Amino acid sequence: MAPWGERLAGVRGVLLDISGVLYDSGAGGGTAITGSVEAVARLKGSRLKVRFCTNESQKSRAELVGQLRRLGFDISEGEVTAPAPAACQILKERGLRPYLLIHDGVRSEFDQIDTSNPNCVVIADAGESFSYQNMNNAFQVLMELENPVLISLGKGRYYKETSGLMLDVGPYMKALEYACGIKAEVVGKPSPEFFKSALQAIGVEAHQAQ
Numbered sequence: 001m002a003p004w005g006e007r008l009a010g011v012r013g014v015l016l017d018i019s020g021v022l023y024d025s026g027a028g029g030g031t032a033i034t035g036s037v038e039a040v041a042r043l044k045g046s047r048l049k050v051r052f053c054t055n056e057s058q059k060s061r062a063e064l065v066g067q068l069r070r071l072g073f074d075i076s077e078g079e080v081t082a083p084a085p086a087a088c089q090i091l092k093e094r095g096l097r098p099y100l101l102i103h104d105g106v107r108s109e110f111d112q113i114d115t116s117n118p119n120c121v122v123i124a125d126a127g128e129s130f131s132y133q134n135m136n137n138a139f140q141v142l143m144e145l146e147n148p149v150l151i152s153l154g155k156g157r158y159y160k161e162t163s164g165l166m167l168d169v170g171p172y173m174k175a176l177e178y179a180c181g182i183k184a185e186v187v188g189k190p191s192p193e194f195f196k197s198a199l200q201a202i203g204v205e206a207h208q209a210q
């Protein structure tokens with residue numbers, strides 16, 4: 001295998017996933033994956049620009065970064081590209097007022113968003129808030145709209161915690177798509193726009209990144 005420097009020839013930036021790559025979430029703040037703290041430190045000590053990309057939608061960026069720092073990672077909130085802030089930007093640009101089917105841990109990201117008289121639905125990994133009542137509320141909002149808009153913070157099927165595999169937002173998003181006969185707009189991975197925004201933040205072209 002070629003040396004580390006040779007394998008990164010021509011590369012100017014690195015996009016790093018977080019959950020399942022740097023750490024496994026779970027009780028007590030989760031656990032760092034073996035070698036990940038050292039790998040991040042090595043990357044940040046190199047000439048490469050580093051950006052962290054996550055579909056985390058149960059925690060605000062501040063909470064996530066605080067958790068990662070406690071695990072030993074050198075990371076700041078300004079280095080993280082996450083779907084909630086991107087969704088807020090879309091809502092503001094398009095004058096959308098969402099019904100929020102989200103986890104309480106990420107609700108602070110939407111503090112500046114008008115949620116009165118909803119004309120769209122934003123769905124995220126809501127955890128225990130994925131009750132029948134809340135799903136039905138979202139369904140009713142969408143069905144009452146002439147041009148329903150469903151924005152999903154990711155579309156993952158499941159993810160790993162220290163206690164095992166957990167359902168992600170994707171299955172619930174698909175349920176609303178099916179019930180309402182619509183297609184969700186995905187903000188976050190794997191949306192190309194999500195990765196483009198991360199690259200723009202570090203001033204790197206796609207062909208220059210890994």
